Amino acid sequence: METILDGVYQVSRGVNAFIIDGDDGVTLVDTGLPKQQGRIESGLIAIGRSLEDVRAIVITHAHVDHVGGAAALKTSTGAPLYASATDAPAIRGEEPKPTPPVLDRVSFLTPVYRLLPDAEAVAVDHFVGEADVLPGDLSVIATPGHTPGHVSYLLDRSGGVLFVGDAAVATKGGEVKRGWMNRSTPTFDGSMAHIAGFDFAVACFGHTRAIRSGANGAFRRFADSMG
Secondary structure, eight states, rough: OOOEEETEEEEEESEEEEEEEEEEEEEEEOSSSTTTHHHHHHHHTTTTTTGGGGEEEESSOHHHHHTTHHHHHHHHOOOOOOETTTTHHHHHSSOOOOOOOOGGGGGGHHHHHSOOOOOOOOOOOOETTOOOOOTTTTTEOTTSSSSTOOOOEEOTTTTEEEETTTTTTTTSSOOOOOTTTTTOHHHHHHHHHHHHOOOOOOEEEEESOOOOSHHHHHHHHHHHHOO
């Protein structure tokens, strides 16, 4: 587990999930791959918390590497699950998971993608949308593109901490890019421009290291480059 800043922790194993510790309990942002929720529980113990302290589980999007542990964690914590209404049917197992945008370019890989293990279906207790404020001082930013219902979350702490999910990636040099799983579309590029309009110091990503300072500037530079 890695400390991003005081009270914000990253749990990693091929994909990043996050623990937000607050005065009113713990919020989890995404839940990683199936059968790896034990890493989140270990992270909670490491900061003096337990599963019983989790008050909310918030999901950025419906892909298995972000909702894989959601069903197990929802059962073990009793915490409500938050996600967008658009991605909720896939999280509930009523629809196939949306394919990543890269498969629009290499569609022959779609059947292979469909063979990947899926996450256990889980109920979504609350739908989230633009500007909603959730437990733990998290505001919702609609960022469709990677999936139709992808959302990001902005934590009102330490100058602002953005949880980006797979809406973008960060390079080793701290610059923002689309990432190979995404592609330029009006929807995706519109989401990048939308994020760039917010103020935040730190950005946490689904598959790359966090940008720990000046993160809003990195998003603004990328949005400007789309021109």
